[in-house]
Amino acid sequence: MQILGIETSCDETAAAVVASGEAILSSVVASQLATHGRYGGVVPELASREHLRAIVPVVRAALEEAGTRYADLDAIAVTQGPGLVGSLLVGLTFAKSLSFALARPLVAVNHLEGHIHAVLVEARRSGRPVDFPALALVVSGGHTHMYEVTAGLGYRLLGRTRDDAAGEAFDKVAKLLGFTYPGGPVIDRLAPYGNPRAVRFTLARMKGNPLDFSFSGLKTAVLRWYEQHELDEEVARRRKLVAAVGRPTVAQWLEVTPQRTLDLIASFQWTVVEELLRRAAEAAEQCGARSIIITGGVASNSSLRREAASARLPLPVHFPTPHLATDNAAMIAAAAFAKLSRGETAALSIAAKANLSLA
8 A cells, every 4th residue: 555645744845655654665855944044943934835836846756756656546645733834734735636636535644643653664664663552752843742652553642842842942042052043953963062061951840740841941041141151242153154154064163162152052952851851751650651752853863862772761762763753754654554544534624733732
């Protein structure tokens, strides 16, 4: 069974063909980094326009890479939400059109469930399947959620961010310090040059649900440190470098970033990783998890992967490979296969839902 997956929840137009829920025959992603980089974040209206330009050639490229035709497809899968509603509408409308024209079933997929399936599909292919119940930490630029995942692929929300997502905090701190967007990869590459214990940040203490996250206080603490150390001239040098070369190398960043700021970056990243893993360990114990899934764009962070693989977490930890950690359509098609196997299809009247919940 070949399923075409379409993903347009944010700023990447993606299409993929997946066979039987496991074999990724193609995966094509058109990034909008050049469009949004100059603004330091995603501009929703521009994202929608870029999806409109890219959706047809991206789907066509995915079919060509898979060596298949529209007529060979057994189903069309698409992200229904959560995400930017204008972006979601582009993919959803295109998928509905294909479903109607080809007389193929339409499968609506939750973006967060897609990220979880990015891990499940690779775990099965590697011969190291995930043991259930599992604790899933979905952490990206738009989401920081923890779920209990049962063997029947049922989901129970255990905790979520009350303000900024972890990836959003990375991007905002990077922007404040004069680094390029997206900020997470830049901070990850520079953090090893700093002392992660040099700047002491307070870990968040949550009232109510102790498994919830909060990163706005940490972001504010970085701002206060910035103001106390008068970094305006230093940040101006980095922005001048960006204007001159576009996307600087690590060596170029180091030339305009003094040690105190490298220490700040390392300490900020250490605190985010500590928050994520501390609560993941607590949630896993609470729900009796037998394994842990960490997925989403921030799952590519080298410090998070390294610390999770250490003795910090007492259970087997599963990460997606980097190309399946960020937004892609293969994860949408993989999630759709499980839904289709249960007979779950969508009507052509379904609407995009910006705040679609998984549980």
